[in-house]
Amino acid sequence: MKRLAGLGLFLVAATSGAQEKGPASLEALRAEIEALRDPSPAWRGIPWKSCLLEGLREARERRKPVMLWVFIDRPVDDARC
Amino acid sequence: MFSDPDVVKRVREEFVPVALKAALVNGMAGRRDDPESRLILEIGRSRPAPQGIAIANPAGKVLTWALMFEGRKALLSFLDRGLSRFRDFPDAGKPVAAERFFRFPVEKMEETPDSGETLGAPAAHAEGDRCPSAPARRAGTLVCRVVGRALDAEGRLAADTTRQENYVEDLFDVPPEVGTAFAGAARAEGRLPVPPALCRLLVEHAYLGQLDVRPVSPPVPGHREDLRRCEFTAERVAGPAGATRLRVTGRTEAFGEDPRRDDGASFRHEVRLDWEGYADVAGGRLASLVLLARGRERLRWGAPSFGAPGGPSGEGGPSPLAHLPGGRPLSVDAEVRFGISGSPVPESEAVAAMEEGEAGVPDPAAGPLPRARDVQRKAREFGEGLDALLRSGRIAEAEKVLDRALEALRENPRLRLSDPGSGAPPPPELAVRLEGKMKKLHERIESLARSHRDPSPVGDLMREFQPLLAAGKLSEAEALLDQALARADALAAD
Incomplete structure (x- = not known):
């Protein structure tokens, strides 16, 4: 729904931009950036935890093993690998 | 996967x-x-x-x-x-x-083998303890989310978002000092240049593909970077009360490559972008950033054999899962779009000061060797990169990296192979001896790999080698080399 709203805003802003020359507005740029985003890419299907303690606790509660994915990236969350 | x-x-x-x-x-x-x-x-x-x-x-x-x-x-x-x-x-x-x-x-x-001991796994962190996995962000950091997407031949956004050559999401931090520098520059009238530190952070994250092919600030030793153009300017425009809004425009051309690898991981990467957006400054800090880049990207990753029929990732060849660290061959020549949206780290999540060993995002404006902490970080990255090569059996690459490092040590007239422990002048044959032992170690590791023996214990020992070299502790580095040689011999004899 958010993506549809973003697309709608983008269409409105783009139409406005076509009628008057000048740089894109902040709202138009935000909408265009939002339109680039896939709201649910397949690789987000796994809800990875970043806290090992939280993962081990849930594993004890659910009586399941932990799958650990050790990945190389820069030291911030959600950065590409 | x-x-x-x-x-x-x-x-x-x-x-x-x-x-x-x-x-x-x-x-x-x-x-x-x-x-x-x-x-x-x-x-x-x-x-x-x-x-x-x-x-x-x-x-x-x-x-x-x-x-x-x-x-x-x-x-x-x-x-x-x-x-x-x-x-x-x-x-x-x-x-x-x-x-x-x-x-x-x-x-x-x-x-x-099992360590023989059981470490407690508490249900939660103790009060006041920060999770080691949580990024340590200082107050004033701008957290920026990146989205990048290729366009298809008809100019539509690429539909397949499972592949990094089509679609990426990324995250980076603008450190407080970089934001403050921008805020300071924004006080000037007229069109002003955006400080280089911020420019570099922006272009550094606007690319498709995996981390290995990043054209700017390449993470893998030996990759060549050529930031041919990186120009951003800003100008005040009408904005919200309490903040100064600037319209930002820019043009960047980033190029990166490594054509010399013999393991199928050569690449060539070019990203040309035109940028526009807005930055808000408030309270002497960068308070928000919204930028859109449009342009063209060309990326080729992998040797010609990499995706050939019967070859790695080629038709009839091994699955890409069979060489995950190396990935799949990539070939991109497309129009691309990148969006960056930055907002301040919430006060509740900010840390008061950087904890020991947490360098955070390095400040690219500070120069190639700005502080001891950055040198240590580079030494760690070098060791980690070398370790990865040894563990994955990429011996020839590891040797090339070491050869280049040893060559740099020999060629730099300011470097003296002195042993701070002895206080005596350096033995002139020390560099030659180190080089000879490294060559022997390479041969041992190659031999272990050929006989399907695990060379990783040797890699574990050698992780400290580069930091010792960087610290000038050459006697200790040589002693470590001797240990590694002995370990390799023991593994070969098993």
Whole structure:
């Protein structure tokens, strides 16, 4: 729904931009950036935890093993690998 | 791998998925003494490489590791194997050796015995303790989210968002001092240049593909960077009350390559972008950033044989899962779009000061060797990169990297191979002796790899080699080399 709203805003802003020359507005740029985003890419299907303690606790509660994915990236969350 | 619906379903239903940064597991993010850090390091004790997939029981005991998989069926079998091992070793009640596979299930490595001790796994962090996995962001940091997407031949956004050559999401921080510098510059009238530190951060993250092919500030030693153009300017425009709004425009041309590798991981990458957006400054800080870049990107990753029929990732060839660290061949020549949206770190999440060993995002404006901490970070990255090459059997590449490092040591007239411990003038033959021993070590490791013996214990020892060299502790570096040679000989004799 958010993506549809973003697309709608983008269409409105783009139409406005076509009628008057000048740089894109902040709202138009935000909408265009939002339109680039896939709201649910397949690789987000796994809800990875970043806290090992939280993962081990849930594993004890659910009586399941932990799958650990050790990945190389820069030291911030959600950065590409 | 994690876009396969069957894999996603099974991981969600049968496991608890935890993603850990390799820097933590490899002990590269600073030594901490909290329970979680100790558990993470224990997990790292059995790792066959800096990155991989492991299955552990709820006590934190690793049951099995794998770096790669023979194919999709092997990946699913690996999940079965993990569940079977979990049934046998559901807790710390009995010791369990960690199985390790270079390529599951066909290339098994030596198991790592149980440590014999059980580390406590508390339900939560102690009050006041920060999770080691949580990024340490100082107040004033601008957290920027990046989205990048290729366009198809008809100018539509690429539909397949499972592949990094089509679609990426990324995250980076603008450190407080970089934001403050921009805010200071923004006080000037008229069109002003955006400070280089911020320019570089922006262009650094606007690319498609995996981390290895980043054209600017390449993470892999030996990759060449050529930032041919990086120009951003800003100008005040009408904005919200209490803030100064600036309209930002820019043009960048980034180029990166490594054509010399002989393992199929050569690449050539060019990204040309035109940028527009807005930045808000308030309270002497960068308060928000919204930028859109449009342009063209050309990327080729992999040797010609890499995707050829019968070759790696080619038709009839091994599955891409069989060489995960190397990835698939990539070929991109497309119009692209990148969006960057930055907002301040919430006050509740900011840390007061950087903790020891947590350098945070380096400040590119400070120059190539700005502070001792950055030098240490580079030494760690070098060691980590070398370790990864040795562990994955890429011996020829490791040797090339070391050759270049040794050449730099010999060629730089300001460097003196002195041994601070002795106070005596450096023995003139020391560099030659080190080089000779390194060559011997390479030969030993090659021999181990050819005979399917695991050279990773040698890699473990050698992790400290480059930091010792960087610190000028050459006698200690030589002693470490001697230990590594002895270890390699012992492995060969087993």
